[in-house]
Amino acid sequence: MTDNLIDSNKSQKYIVPIGPQHPALKEPGHFEFTVEGEIVVDASIRLGYVHRGVEKAAESRTWTQVLYLVERVCGICSHAHGTAFIQNAEALAGIEIPPRAKVIRAIAGEIERLHSHLLWLGVAAHEGGFDAMFMYSWRDREIVMDILENFFGNRVNYSVNIPGGVKEDITPEFAEQLRIKLDFLEKRLKHYLDVVNDDVTFRARTVNIGTLGKEEMTRLGATGPTARSAGITRDIRVDRPYSGFDIYPINMILDDHGDLNARFVVRLKECFESIRYIRDVLEKIPEGELSVKFPRKIPAGESMSSVEAPRGELFYFVRSNGTENPDRVKVRTASLCNWGTIVSAVAKGHKLADMPMILAGIDPCFSCNDRMVNIVGKEKNAQLWTWEQLRKYGINYHAMQEGFNVSDCGIEQLREEK
Amino acid sequence: MEENIEEITINPESSDKSIIDSVVDKIRSWSRINSPWAIHYNSGSCNGCDIELLTLVTPRYDVERLGIKLQGSPRHADVLIVTGAVTFQSKDRLIRIYNQMPEPKFVIALGSCGISGGVFHDCYCVEGGVADVIPVDVFVPGCPPRPEAMINGVATLLAKIKAGNSKKESSGPTIFAMPEIPVEPAETTSANEPSQKTSLEPSSVSEENQNTSKGENQ
Amino acid sequence: MTDIMNYLKEAESYLSDISEKVVYPENQTNRIDVYVAPQDIKRAVKALYDHHFGYLITISAYDTTSDDGKPQIGLVYHFGEGPTICSIRTFLPHDHRIVDTICDIIGSATVYERECRELFGIEIVGTPDKSKLLLPEDWPDGVYPMLKSFTGLTDAGKWQKESK
Structure with missing residues (x-):
């Protein structure tokens, strides 16, 4: 079905809407690609399916309640959201949290980065038809989840932060346990880096795909691993060091290729850097209190600061009017600005078959954006594909190029749908 | 597996059908219990439940x-x-997906937000819990529920199907429009509706649902 | 510290002929707030862009009241450069919420402008994409949820939504 669709419409432009319900990303997302033959000439997004109105709801809750609300903006980077919000609140209240709390926040952030990057690695590999990698990386991700659960008491939305400090202490026993698990994880990550660098089929799907130069990335304001994969020195942990990173600095990971493969390499190398950082900091974690008193009411004022979430710069702008509730909480998530980069610049000119990998390459997070996309489908030539169909089309297309027939191998049940 | 087939209670409506039909029904029901296929839809979640579901x-x-x-x-x-x-934006789509599913169909609402709206219960773009839009068979509480809890949720559903008290064939059209569902605590609502609802933890769920009702009345 | 100061002075100098007021916030030493007139937003953004000062982090809007008690919308264009954040700020009166687009300078601003349009009802002249980004398709027209006057969809609003 997918082959006919493309072949019979080679000459004309038409729109391929994809989503919003699709099994791969586990999030509702709708994209619209305008294709000419099989080359994408335009792409657009309609967000809003997961728009819940968190920013408005924050105005009617107390500072402490908002902390728990913003942690649930995104379940994957919940610690980053909580940290970004609460450090603004602390700046407004004029309180300095104890150094030990700062370092524990940094460690939690790095553990979260490990879990998020492993999650992404699996999902991105899955989009490329590399399900074995998906299963392996998610198996190893469970180790990180165990760490999170042992440490903070929950696998997701672990609420490390409380206003004025952190909730849990790092005990020597936990640190010992953490080191053992990190050793194992590092071994596995080396293996994945080898796969990304050496595997022929994997490289065929990623090298020189979705390339965007440094200049253009800078102009479009890409952040996070997406930007660093093109050699842009932009990492909030280094540029504007926040809790913990001002005491113990972290290194920035860069790559200058700017293609999909570089995004894999940068994220994996960041995992190594996170492991190194956690190990180092565990040795010299400062002694002291875990939290200081946080006032109920915060003096009027404004604060803006960023946190390097796994996906990039997470920016919070918080206003207080002197009451128990914030006056305005503005959230700008990393996926949103990276989305602009990828869709407006990268997607155009690429084959439709490469879209799943390119989209996965920025690690899109819809709930982070409070957003999602919907079906328009009124255009004459519109035909609805599910994400799964697009993914299968992509895998099949590249298999054909290499002279394999994937469906014969029984790896993918390509004809399963309809 | 033979004895499994024996245990299944037959829908009272099918008693006047031919014997072949009832045997086919038994086999269908047996296979459904042994291998339920699930579809996942994120109607406004924070991703926490979604990644935990994928972990499964x-x-x-x-x-x-x-x-x-x-x-x-x-x-x-x-x-x-x-x-x-x-x-609001995903409500129509959720109903559409529900209507596209073949009968009999079952719904599991995952997480605190799925039960009542959770932390988002009074946000301006939030309709409420899943039960406010489509009938739900099993609620799994937690933020997010642990994977074990999700497996338990599915097991609870299968036990219900096996006991035959979750049949919805007789419930008529499955288009659920919002205004028809009264804004009441879940326990009362479920009694009024053609379908039956249950939960893993009835007490906590009803509490959560009452919160939702308050939120909506505002 | 001198490094941060250099960045801030640099930003101030680029905007010196446009700015109405320059504020160095006390609680965060790495920030500078430059207030400009609404019609000068585009010039200010262009000045920073032409000098390759930073990147646009986002555009924020907030509902507030002026010193003499009139309701107004605060509009903030955040630029990040190294350790500093430079904010170009302006105020729009409630009855005249119009500002020029900056998408012809920075293309990726389109999503932020769509957000301001949708949630605050700010009319952005010349913005390339005016379709809805966040709110449902059937959201009632003229209802802007982030304004302080909005306290939830009224029954009338809900009715309008459902009858559509």
Whole structure:
């Protein structure tokens, strides 16, 4: 079905809407690609399916309640959201949290980065038809989840932060346990880096795909691993060091290729850097209190600061009017600005078959954006594909190029749908 | 497996059907219990439940060995797993997916948000819990529920199907429009509706639902 | 510290002929707030862009009241450069919420402008994409949820939504 669709419409432009319900990303997302033959000439997004109105709801809750609300903006980077919000609140209240709390926040952030990057690695590999990698990386991700659960008491939305400090202490026993698990994880990550660098089929799907130069990335304001994969020195942990990173600095990971493969390499190398950082900091974690008193009411004022979430710069702008509730909480998530980069610049000119990998390459997070996309489908030539169909089309297309027939191998049940 | 077939209670309506029909029904029901296919829809969740649900198909938990399969098309699904509070924008789509599923169909609402809207219960773009939009068979509480809790949720559903008290064939049209559902605590609502609802923890769920009602009345 | 100061002075100098007021916030030493007139927003953004000062982090809007008690919308264009954040700020009166687009300078601003349009009802002249980004398709027209006057969809609003 997918082959006919493309072949019979080679000459004309038409729109391929994809989503919003699709099994791969586990999030509702709708994209619209305008294709000419099989080359994408335009792409657009309609967000809003997961728009819940968190920013408005924050105005009617107390500072402490908002902390728990913003942690649930995104379940994957919940610690980053909580940290970004609460450090603004602390700046407004004029309180300095104890150094030990700062370092524990940094460690939690790095553990979260490990879990998020492993999650992404699996999902991105899955989009490329590399399900074995998906299963392996998610198996190893469970180790990180165990760490999170042992440490903070929950696998997701672990609420490390409380206003004025952190909730849990790092005990020597936990640190010992953490080191053992990190050793194992590092071994596995080396293996994945080898796969990304050496595997022929994997490289065929990623090298020189979705390339965007440094200049253009800078102009479009890409952040996070997406930007660093093109050699842009932009990492909030280094540029504007926040809790913990001002005491113990972290290194920035860069790559200058700017293609999909570089995004894999940068994220994996960041995992190594996170492991190194956690190990180092565990040795010299400062002694002291875990939290200081946080006032109920915060003096009027404004604060803006960023946190390097796994996906990039997470920016919070918080206003207080002197009451128990914030006056305005503005959230700008990393996926949103990276989305602009990828869709407006990268997607155009690429084959439709490469879209799943390119989209996965920025690690899109819809709930982070409070957003999602919907079906328009009124255009004459519109035909609805599910994400799964697009993914299968992509895998099949590249298999054909290499002279394999994937469906014969029984790896993918390509004809399963309809 | 033979005795499994014996245990299944037959829908009273099918008693006047031919014997072949009833045997086919038995086999269908037996296979449904042994291998439920699930479709996942995120109606406004924070991703927490979604990644935990995806964890279920990965090696640590691997529910496929129990016959549970996550797949993409509503036409092939027995069970609809909904995560998150229902937003206005995704409400129509959720109903559409529900209507596309073949009968009999079952719904699992995952997480605190799926039960009542959770932390998002009074946000301006949030309709409420999943039960405010479509009938729900099993609620799994937690923020997010642990993978074990999700497996338990599916097991609870299967036990219900086996006991025959979750049949919805007789419930008529399955188009659920919002105004028809009264804004009341879940326990009362479920009694009024054609379908039956249950939960893993009835007390906590009813509390949560009362919160939702308050939120909506504002 | 001198490094941060250099960045801030640099930003101030680029905007010196446009700015109405320059504020160095006390609680965060790495920030500078430059207030400009609404019609000068585009010039200010262009000045920073032409000098390759930073990147646009986002555009924020907030509902507030002026010193003499009139309701107004605060509009903030955040630029990040190294350790500093430079904010170009302006105020729009409630009855005249119009500002020029900056998408012809920075293309990726389109999503932020769509957000301001949708949630605050700010009319952005010349913005390339005016379709809805966040709110449902059937959201009632003229209802802007982030304004302080909005306290939830009224029954009338809900009715309008459902009858559509």
